[in-house]
Amino acid sequence: MGIKFKVLKESTETNARLGLLETPHGIVETPIFMPVGTKATVKTMTPEEVKALGAQIILSNTYHLYLRPGHKLIEEAGGLHEFMNWHGPILTDSGGFQVFSLGDLRKITEEGVEFRSHIDGSKHFISPEKSIEIQNSLGSDIMMAFDECTHYPATYEYAKESMKRTTRWAKRCKNFHKDWERQGLFGIIQGGMYKDLRRQSVQDIVSMDFSGYAIGGLSVGEPKELMYEMLEFTTPLLPKDKPRYLMGVGTPDYLFEAVINGIDMADCVLPTRIARNGTVITSRGKLTIRNAKYSRDFSKLDPECDCYTCKNYTRAYIRHLFNVNEILGPRLTTIHNLYFLIKLMENIRKAIKEDRLLEYREEFYKKYGYTD
Amino acid sequence: MGIKFKVLKESTETNARLGLLETPHGIVETPIFMPVGTKATVKTMTPEEVKALGAQIILSNTYHLYLRPGHKLIEEAGGLHEFMNWHGPILTDSGGFQVFSLGDLRKITEEGVEFRSHIDGSKHFISPEKSIEIQNSLGSDIMMAFDECTHYPATYEYAKESMKRTTRWAKRCKNFHKDWERQGLFGIIQGGMYKDLRRQSVQDIVSMDFSGYAIGGLSVGEPKELMYEMLEFTTPLLPKDKPRYLMGVGTPDYLFEAVINGIDMADCVLPTRIARNGTVITSRGKLTIRNAKYSRDFSKLDPECDCYTCKNYTRAYIRHLFNVNEILGPRLTTIHNLYFLIKLMENIRKAIKEDRLLEYREEFYKKYGYTD
Ligand SMILES: [Zn+2]
Ligand SMILES: [Zn+2]
Numbered sequence: 001m002g003i004k005f006k007v008l009k010e011s012t013e014t015n016a017r018l019g020l021l022e023t024p025h026g027i028v029e030t031p032i033f034m035p036v037g038t039k040a041t042v043k044t045m046t047p048e049e050v051k052a053l054g055a056q057i058i059l060s061n062t063y064h065l066y067l068r069p070g071h072k073l074i075e076e077a078g079g080l081h082e083f084m085n086w087h088g089p090i091l092t093d094s095g096g097f098q099v100f101s102l103g104d105l106r107k108i109t110e111e112g113v114e115f116r117s118h119i120d121g122s123k124h125f126i127s128p129e130k131s132i133e134i135q136n137s138l139g140s141d142i143m144m145a146f147d148e149c150t151h152y153p154a155t156y157e158y159a160k161e162s163m164k165r166t167t168r169w170a171k172r173c174k175n176f177h178k179d180w181e182r183q184g185l186f187g188i189i190q191g192g193m194y195k196d197l198r199r200q201s202v203q204d205i206v207s208m209d210f211s212g213y214a215i216g217g218l219s220v221g222e223p224k225e226l227m228y229e230m231l232e233f234t235t236p237l238l239p240k241d242k243p244r245y246l247m248g249v250g251t252p253d254y255l256f257e258a259v260i261n262g263i264d265m266a267d268c269v270l271p272t273r274i275a276r277n278g279t280v281i282t283s284r285g286k287l288t289i290r291n292a293k294y295s296r297d298f299s300k301l302d303p304e305c306d307c308y309t310c311k312n313y314t315r316a317y318i319r320h321l322f323n324v325n326e327i328l329g330p331r332l333t334t335i336h337n338l339y340f341l342i343k344l345m346e347n348i349r350k351a352i353k354e355d356r357l358l359e360y361r362e363e364f365y366k367k368y369g370y371t372d
Numbered sequence: 373m374g375i376k377f378k379v380l381k382e383s384t385e386t387n388a389r390l391g392l393l394e395t396p397h398g399i400v401e402t403p404i405f406m407p408v409g410t411k412a413t414v415k416t417m418t419p420e421e422v423k424a425l426g427a428q429i430i431l432s433n434t435y436h437l438y439l440r441p442g443h444k445l446i447e448e449a450g451g452l453h454e455f456m457n458w459h460g461p462i463l464t465d466s467g468g469f470q471v472f473s474l475g476d477l478r479k480i481t482e483e484g485v486e487f488r489s490h491i492d493g494s495k496h497f498i499s500p501e502k503s504i505e506i507q508n509s510l511g512s513d514i515m516m517a518f519d520e521c522t523h524y525p526a527t528y529e530y531a532k533e534s535m536k537r538t539t540r541w542a543k544r545c546k547n548f549h550k551d552w553e554r555q556g557l558f559g560i561i562q563g564g565m566y567k568d569l570r571r572q573s574v575q576d577i578v579s580m581d582f583s584g585y586a587i588g589g590l591s592v593g594e595p596k597e598l599m600y601e602m603l604e605f606t607t608p609l610l611p612k613d614k615p616r617y618l619m620g621v622g623t624p625d626y627l628f629e630a631v632i633n634g635i636d637m638a639d640c641v642l643p644t645r646i647a648r649n650g651t652v653i654t655s656r657g658k659l660t661i662r663n664a665k666y667s668r669d670f671s672k673l674d675p676e677c678d679c680y681t682c683k684n685y686t687r688a689y690i691r692h693l694f695n696v697n698e699i700l701g702p703r704l705t706t707i708h709n710l711y712f713l714i715k716l717m718e719n720i721r722k723a724i725k726e727d728r729l730l731e732y733r734e735e736f737y738k739k740y741g742y743t744d
Contacts, residue, residue, distance in 0.1 A: 040692065044699045069667065069692040077670055077688060085684045295441065298449055312457050316449060320412065320441040327416045327699055 003142060003184030003211035005243045005264075009353060015236060015262035016352050021057075021212075021243050023089040023141035024182060025081065028056045030243065030264035031352075033255065033345045034091060035338050036272065039064050040074070040084040042338075043272050044331045047086040053307070053335065054342045057089040057141075059267045062134050063098030066126075067117050071137035079139030091267075092140035093247075094131045094173075094188075096147045097216075108148070110165070128172040132185075140183060142211065145173040147188040150217045159192030166190045167204040174208050184211030186245060192217060193226055195233050202237040212243035215263075219248050228257055235261040252281065252344060252368060256361050259348055271341055275333035278322045281340045283367050289333065294319045307339035308332075375514060375556030375583035377615045377636075381725060387608060387634035388724050393429075393584075393615050395461040395513035396554060397453065400428045402615065402636035403724075405627065405717045406463060407710050408644065411436050412446070412456040414710075415644050416703045419458040425679070425707065426714045429461040429513075431639045434506050435470030438498075439489055443509035451511030463639075464512035465619075466503045466545075466560075468519045469588075480520070482537070500544040504557075512555060514583065517545040519560040522589045531564030538562045539576040546580050556583030558617060564589060565598055567605050574609040584615035587635075591620050600629055607633040624653065624716055624740060628733050631720055643713055647705035650694045653712045655739050661705065666691045679711035680704075 004022040011017060019030040035042050035050060038061045042050050050058065060080060065071060077083040080090055096113075099106060103115030103124075112127030126134075131146035147166040150159050170187050177185050187210035191197030205213065215234055218227050231246070238244050243264045249255065250268020258266055271281060278289045282302035287294075289301070297315040309318070309332040321329030344364075351360035376394040383389060391402040407414050407422060410433045414422050422430060432452060437443060449455040452462055468485075471478060475487030475496075484499030498506075503518035519538040522531050542559050549557050559582035563569030577585065587606055590599050603618070610616050615637060618630045622640020630638055643653060650661045654674035659666075661673070669687040681690070681704040693701030716736075723732035 039696045039698055040689070041698050041700045044703075046700065046703070064696075068696050069688070073668060073688065076668060077686065083686075083689055085689075296445060296448060314449065314455075316441070316445065317412070317455055317457075324411045324436075324440050326411055326413050327702065328413045328418065330699065331416075331418070 002181050003243075005212065005241065007240065011352050011357055012355055013358055014260040016259050016348075016357055017240075017262060017264070018349055018352050019243065019264055021264070023057070023184070025087060025089045025141050026056070028089055029349060031259045031345055031348060032056055032265050033250065033341045034059045034265060034267040035342075036060075036267055036269045037084070037086070038269070039068070040080060043276065044327070044334045047084065049335065050086070050338075051088065053339045054346065055088075055338065057091060058086060059091045059093065060084075060138070060140065061098060062092050062095035062131060062138070063102065063126075065138060066095060066134050067119060067124075071134040075137040075139075079137075081139065089142070090138075090140040091142040092135050092138055092144065094144040094146040095126055095134065096131070096144075097149045097247075099126055100149060100151075110168070112146075128169040129176045132173050132176045136177070136179075136183065143177070143183055143185045144214065145170040145185060145187050145210070147190060147216055149220065150190050150192045152193065152217075152220045152222045154192045156192075156194055156197075159190075159194055159197055163190040163192070163197050163201050167201065170205055170210075171208060174210065180211075186210050186212040186214050186243075188214045188216040188247075189234060189238075190217045193222060193230060195230075198230065198234045199237060202234065206239060210242070212245060213238050214245040214247050216247050218246065219254065227254075231257065231261050231263075235263060238262075250341060252341070252364065255341070255344065256348070256364070259352075260357065260361070271337040272334050275337040276330040278329070278333060280333050281337050283364075285368050289315060289319050290322050291319075301333075301336050302340070305336065305340065305343075307336050307343075309336040309339075374553045375615075377584065377613065379612065383724050383729055384727055385730055386632040388631045388720075388729055389612075389634060389636070390721055390724050391615065391636055393636070395429070395556070397459060397461045397513050398428070400461055401721060403631045403717055403720060404428055404637055405622065405713045406431045406637060406639040407714075408432075408639055408641045409456070409458070410641070411440070412452060414706075415648065416699070416706045419456065421707065422458070422710075423460065425711045426718065427460075427710065429463060430458060431463045431465065432456075432510070432512065433470060434464050434467035434503060434510070435474065435498075437510060438467060438506050439491060439496075443506040447509040447511075451509075453511065461514070462510075462512040463514040464507050464510055464516065466516040466518040467498055467506065468503070468516075469521045471498055472521060472523075482540070484518075500541040501548045504545050504548045508549070508551075508555065515549070515555055515557045516586060517542040517557060517559050517582070519562060519588055521592065522562050522564045524565065524589075524592045524594045526564045528564075528566055528569075531562075531566055531569055535562045535564070535569050535573050539573065542577055542582075543580060546582065552583075558582050558584040558586050558615075560586045560588040560619075561606060561610075562589045565594060565602055567602075570602065570606045571609060574606065578611060582614070584617060585610050586617040586619050588619050590618065591626065599626075603629065603633050603635075607635060610634075622713060624713070624736065627713070627716065628720070628736070631724075632729065632733070643709040644706050647709040648702040650701070650705060652705050653709050655736075657740050661687060661691050662694050663691075673705075673708050674712070677708065677712065677715075679708050681708040681711075
């Protein structure tokens, strides 16, 4: 079976495209936003609830699952799908990003990365082979190659060295992985904010022929304009017949720009993280539910939303739940925020189909710009 | 409409009875266990999930809702049912228990209780009339009279004085409440661990003719034998044609003994509180899911349970969720524990119907005694 990708339609006005991504656990319509289930659960939610939102694929984290409960335990449980009771497609990251951002006292060598667990300080070593071994145990539908996400800012020299190492590591990942019917593997493009490095990275990574390609190292703190510039430069270099995944992007404007540049997949922890702090994304912009002005506001979070939360609860009630620290509060805002982004991508797919994506973006921005 | 109660069957072997309790928001089969939704939410759950467990009535707390978000706000929202989106029957306590146990620097006078909020230290005064006013704003189907829950141990003199005051307060509650079609009102029996005081309390309270009667001041730290003795003494003194509610009881053995003595309703925060700490009640006794021995246990929490949790998740997965502090953990154990007690009461009703309650109790205890 493995990973198959079909472009159904190319936008006439932009680089956007509609596609179908086939995985061993089901078909995903692209462009798609993937909710993140870091530790084998989309925070606060059951798998049935995630599915009810319209989510078609979720992301989970190799680094976190490797540390707790351990990939061997998950393998014994029958794999990640079985363990967490989500039977749709799963994409796992390589652990690279977390090793570099969460691991303490990391030591990078050609062989891999030595680091200490951010939980208990225990010493670990992850190599490209180890990352694939872990992801093989998890049994995700789509694995990611072990890379270094180049930080921002980085010198040209560092970005180049890091990109080259990511390429060598990608090769080792590809060689180590065996069962391509059961699990696909995506290569990751790095190169910092340097166009020639990005071009080189695409050339090297694409020549290895992965199941799909991700753009890493964007949305890491650089100005928005620079991010858009790199996105616009890099995406068209990728082969048209493979899925393209922009890592770590999940605000409405980034999602629009990503799709317009030809991105098919995106993920971000932000919508669920801000939800748990009581910030919700609405068609009229963001809203902080703890704000006193909502204490007697008996309207719904978003007048245009028909998610479970908006159909059943008022701002006043949700504010109360946050005020008294009730778990139902973050549950309701998480449902709304994820639904909002999933629905946005559904609308984006519809707009591509109808060749009016730019018009839809304009409508959306006009409303969204007004922050209540 | 108001509160109506019908005894459908009296057990031949015990004082247990089957009944139907009619309320403005629906009919409740008794004996029943009522999940507690302290702050206008059954902790971790949506109302639909509570309903799906088989819960027929929930309890909520006057003291907590009075402080946050305030009963006037809830009245503006259309009442508690509307505010929290639970459209079945609701019973509210009087706030008395919390004023005495949570309020700081309380000062009891004949008029009522002055106390400081446990949240922000602000000064408040709750009288019997104020308690009913708050409960009228909440719009619960069943209100409780404002009482003092006599602590244990208490001297005879104190228990007597306190019981007498509870009686005078009950009278004021009854006189203050107007719309008995919309909301019923239960009187509460006190009297500490003294039989003559309990008898006097029953006489005084029952003579006022409430919608039902609660036994308060039991399960407050006294030895089990003493609790059973007082329960066995007090319950038969209550009129047969009114519902009888034992407050604050929710372990399987207490529920069995309560029902056998003729109790129709019970509530307790314990099953949900221990669930959030990772302790689950099973047919084989209690189980602490954080225990390392469950890390690779791929069986369900309770082999005999068919709740959502047991149908879909393993002990190993639930233990992982608790280990990494994921909200889905407490959600899954809360579902299981509440389902366990609701199902237990369903089985108890069935056993009463079939005149084999004592046999069922024996079977249950035999299995339950074995703590895994
Ligand atoms: Zn919504
Ligand atoms: Zn269960």
